[in-house]
Amino acid sequence: MPDISTGLIHHPYLPPDGFLAPLPGVFKASTVIFPSVAKMRSADWKDKTGYTYGLHGTPTTYQLEERLCTLEGGSQCLLVPSGLAAITTVAMAILKTGDEVLIPDNAYGPGTAFARTELRNWGITHRFYDPMDAQDLQSKLGPRTRLVWLEAPGSVTMEFPDLPRLVRICQDRGVTTALDNTWGAGLAFRPFALVAADGLPVAVDISVHALTKYPSGGGDVLMGSIITRDPELGTRIKLTHMRLGLAVGANDAEAVLRGLPSVVLRYRAHDTAARELAVWCARQDAIAQVLHPALSGSPGHAHWVATCQTGLGGAAGLFSVIFKPQHSARSVDAFCDALKLFKLGYSWGGPISLVVPYDLAAMRGSWPRQVAHGSIVRFSIGLENVDDLRADLTQAMAAALAAS
Ligand SMILES: *Cc1c(COP(=O)(O)O)cnc(C)c1O
Secondary structure, three states: OOOHHHHHHOOOOOOOOOOOOOOOOOOOOOEOOOOOHHHHHHOOOOOOOOOOEHHHOOHHHHHHHHHHHHHHOOOEEEEEOOHHHHHHHHHHHHOOOOOEEEEEOOOOHHHHHHHHHHHHHOOOEEEEEOOOOHHHHHHHOOOOEEEEEEEOOOOOOOOOOOHHHHHHHHHHOOOEEEEEOOOOOOOOOOOOOEEOOOOOEEOOOEEEEEOOOOOOOOOOOOOEEEEEOOHHHHHHHHHHHHHHOOOOOHHHHHHHHHHHHHHHHHHHHHHHHHHHHHHHHHOOOOEEEEEOOOOOOOOOHHHHHHHOOOOOOOOOOEEEEEEOOOOOHHHHHHHHHHOOOOEEOOOOOOOOOEEEEEOHHHHOOOOOOOOOOOOEEEEEOOOOOHHHHHHHHHHHHHHHOOOO
């Protein structure tokens, strides 16, 4: 008989096989145990038919990866610790000194900051293009352009670009395209099955997704994914991912696996409520413009119609409003403070409605031409009752804006 300490570690009991439950099990490991030296020597960490080390995958992370491929219509998936890490990992995998990356001028801010600092320090240049002007992208593609970022719609100002056209322009020049697909979440449109105006299929090369948002759905997990269709490109990013030592925790992977079965229903609920409130906001005296791609008159609405007819035809739960210029930035801040159900906070996709007043002038080189002048506030609509949210907006406007 071994000592009790040894017995508790090397226990002979194995549970019976064949356990099935609605959710997959959670496997936690840094060390993965091999049955023989031969198996250890022949194991290839890149090969998803086996296991080598926790960093390279467990049954839990493999299952999450496969489900995310189903969600977005891709073939290979890598998990990273945040949506931002998905953006930076793609850049590090694709770009080298002397290359240039093009970024839409309304891109997610922290990704842009990475280009301005780290990429710049490594001798990789970046330029901004106007995603609402295909000619502008075309004219900025140069011999050093290796990667073009796309985002649909743009961050905060919500302009929806002509995605298939922009992708086609890049592909005609042999430039890799990477889409930040957090808003679409694989549900508003299919990033690998876009349809161009001429009816021909177009696919992005890479889709990154902040799982932090809708797939998690709880506001309590940070995670990102990088999805590709081309095995060679997938392996290239996987090598960088491995060398950077990126991995996600099993409990976090489990939280996202738990969120996925309801993501379609939640996305639709966020979408329906957001559209209802966006339409209501457009009728309010204090508001000059509502930025929501599903609303006619919003920048890029026709592109949203053309692109999002596939999938669920959805539009997520986000919109921004521009207050009329007579409402000072201070009174708009007071409006945000006066909200009770809407909480002040970044990110989105969870059950709680959120509000953020942005300083658009500081975020962009110049005021976007499609956007009215005035203070901008972005709402992320949660899963609360819509009448309660409308009442909250009404009372906060009355409290903070009536006098301004
Ligand atoms: C939130 C977000 C990210 C970053 O995700 P994190 O997990 O918060 O790092 C990237 N892109 C978009 C469009 C986002 O909304």
